[in-house]
Amino acid sequence: MISNFIPGLIMIITSFLLPTIPQYFRHPAMLLSVGLSALSLFNGYGTFLEWDILGLNLILYQSDSLTLPFAIIFHIAAILVIIFSWHSKNLMEHMATLAYAGSAIGALHAGDFFSLFIWWEATALTSVFIVFAGNTNAAKDAAMRYLIIQVSSGVLLLIGACLMLYQTGNHNLAVLDLKTNFGIFIFIAFGIKAAFPLLNGWLQDSYPESSVTGTVALSAFTTKLAIYALARTFPGTDSLIWIGAIMTAFPVFFAVIENDLRRVLSFSLNNQLGFMVVGIGIGTELSLNGTVAHAFVHIIYKALLFMSMGAVLYRAGTTKASELGGLYKYMPFTTIFCIIGAMSISAFPLFSGFVAKSLIMSSLGGMGMVLIYFILFFASAGVLEHSGIKIPYFAFFAHERKNKVKEAPINMLIAMGIAAFLCIAIGVFPKYLYQILPYAVEYQPYTLDHVISQLQLLVFAIIAFLFLVKIKLYPSEIRSTVLNSDWFYRKMLPGIGKPLFKKIGLLTDSLYKYLGLSFKQVLSKSYKFSNLSYIKVTTPSFAGTILISILFIMLVIVLV
Amino acid sequence: MKKNDLKSMGKSFTKYILLIGALLILLDFTFHRHEYFSFAEIYGFPAFFGFVSFVFIVMLGKWLRKFLMRKEDYYDQ
Known part of the structure; x- marks a missing residue:
């Protein structure tokens, strides 16, 4: 019986029951529901639940080698978010978070465009409450804009699905191309959620407005669901290579001058999605493995970075770089966890980013795509700039701090500790990650050439940073708004x-x-x-x- | 002592990073580093690329402030 239950659905049901559960049992109940949903990971591959309605055959629960890695990491992310928010009593946010994670997991297992559409909209409708729970006027306005954009994406997906059904008589998830009109509709629908260039404004607009805990939940699911959907329907679409390359390079410059560190992380998130999109565009087994591996490790280190900034916001009351600095003395554990996240995203050898990014870089190199290869290599220096250096430097170092603050609460430290452990464990033992990837590919990330090349890039970029600070050319932080595509x-x-x-x-x-x-x-x-x-x-x-x-x-x- | 904590940390960090950087360049001379593209096999190419990219990103970002930077309450007006 339980094997036919759509993964994630139990989390949504639990989320509706949360108000009836006493405060002290809410978090254990949430964890339990994620655990029950995670049982589905052991079901193996196949189609488990179909539903004939209105003359359509909806595939509500199917699983294959592409679904599994995403399903595993979505469950891990849900657990991290729940532990991180253990201290919080915001019922609306808890309900929204659990239902949101459940919807995203449900979406992974949809086998046709109509079921995908239902979950697609469900993630939008649940996550908007997380933005809303930021509970400031700015958050409420951002939530409304977020909702409009997200629902538009869903509507485009529905139009595409209807056109596809009308023209081909088929509505199952399949590989599409951009020669058909429905393909274009679906491509743009996915592109909005994957934050393609110029469609990305909603991400940097809404994520930093959410609460301490809300941003962590938001960072994990929506965009990676879009990456999954793109990997399933548009692998090997050439235009994705260029779109992805622009995505890696373009947000880097915005992140340099942005003052709000959680917004810097949102730009960084956008840049990371670019690497995954390039992998989908190449479309070889190696590159698709790279995309999935990158999404997997990215969810962990991005959540870790957002958690560390959440802890800073919780204790210091702001994440504006111009107001922070010197926190290493008061929040030593948070500092260490943040640096581990920063080193992972910068792809230092022995950290998780390295073993995932290598797959995409190798597939680019193997195909001889020299220009794209060096755009991504360049963007790697950019990642080091904003996520590797700027985030830890301005929050925890930069200058001495006058007012004392407390270390993060224990539940936050546990969540960050688990994420930091995973970052290092995956970096040191990549074979366990490689085992769950969609395609069986023999790959060795730790070759001497590769390690030295990457270390040279990173270490000399750090030297460039020290040099720029020394000669006082590194831009100081200014309280400001940086224009982005939401300006339109x-x-x-x-x-x-x-x-x-x-x-x-x-x-x-x-x-x-x-x-x-x-x-x-x-x-x-x-x-x-x-x-x-x-x-x-x-x-x-x-x-x-x-x-x-x-x-x-x-x-x-x-x-x- | 307390006031100089960050400064001394910065100094020793700089020292170690420079040392590691020098080691990495020296290592490049001890073996032939295989790359996908032959011009990347020049001694110290990734180091040079990393340094230049970093400076370029920061400088271009700084320049973009002229066009992209507005007051903090820009959208509230």
Whole structure:
């Protein structure tokens, strides 16, 4: 029986039951539901649940070698988030988080575009409450914008699915291309959630506005679900290579000048997605393995970095670089965990980022794509800049701090500790990660060439940083807003639309005024007319008579 | 002593990083580093590439501030 239960569904049901559970048992109950859902990981591959409805065959639960690694890491991420938020009493956020993680896991197991659409929208509708739970005016506004963008993605997916069903009679998840119109719709739907260049504004807009714990949950699921969907439907699509390459390089410059460290991490998240998208675009077994491996390790170290910044926000009250610094003395464990996350994302040998990124770089090198290879190599120096150096440096070092703060609560330290342990364990023993990848590929990341090459890049980038700080060319942090692609709908469109509608409003206003005046005149005339002694009827019945006669005349005309 | 904690940490960190950097360059001379592209096999190429990329990213980012940076309450106005 349990083997037919859609993975993740039990988490959604538990999330609805949470209000009835006493406060102290809520987190254990959440963990238990994730554990029960994780039993599905042992089911093996195959199709387990189908549903015939409205003449459609929906595949609600299927699993294969691409689903499994994502399902494993989504469950791990859910557990990390629950432990990290153990101290919190925000019921709405807990419910939203659990249902969100459940929906994302459910989406992985959908076998057709319509079931995928349902889960796609479910992740949007549940996660918007996490943004909302940031509980500031800025968070509420960001949540509304987030919802509009996410639902639009879902609508595009639905249009694509309907067109596909209409044109081909098939709606199962399959490899598509961009030569069909439904392929384009679905591609853009996935592209919005994967934060393609210029479609990425929602990510940096909403994630940093969420609560201490909310951002950690958000960082794990939505974008990686999109990566999974792209890997399933568009492997080997050439344009993805360029889209991905731009994604790796483009956010790097924004991250340099952004002041809010959680927004810096959101730009960094965008850059990491670029590596995965390139892997999908290449479409070989090695590169797809690279994408999956990268998504797997990325979820852990990105959650770790967001957790460390969450802990800083929780204790110091801000994540603005211009206001932080010197926290290493007061939050030593958080500092160490953050540095482990930073070294993992920067792909230092023996850390998880290295063993995953190598797969993508090797497949690029093997194909002889020299330009893309060096864009990604360049972007690796960028990753080191914003995630490897900027985050730990400005939060924990930079300058001495005057006010004392406490170390992060124990539950946060445990969650960060588990994530940090996984980062190192995967880096040291990559074969366990490689075993669960979709394709069986023999690969050895630790060759002398590769380790030396990567270390040279990283160490000399650090030397460049020290050099720039020494000669005082490294930009100091300034309290500011950095424009991003959300500017188009937050500033430009309202900038055009507001005056335009104002003018149209004035025009219609004067039109109504004029109409009103003439109406008054007609009314007063008819009033005089009705008061004439030879019309012995009251106005309503007089009007009624006229109306009926007009209708009668029309009827006669129509009949004749 | 307390005031100089960060400074002394920075100094020793710089020292060790420079040492590791020098070692990595020396190592490059001891064996032939195989790369996918032959021009990347030049001695110290990744080191040079990393240094230059980093400076380029920071400098271009700094320059982009002219176009992209607004006041903190920009969207609230």
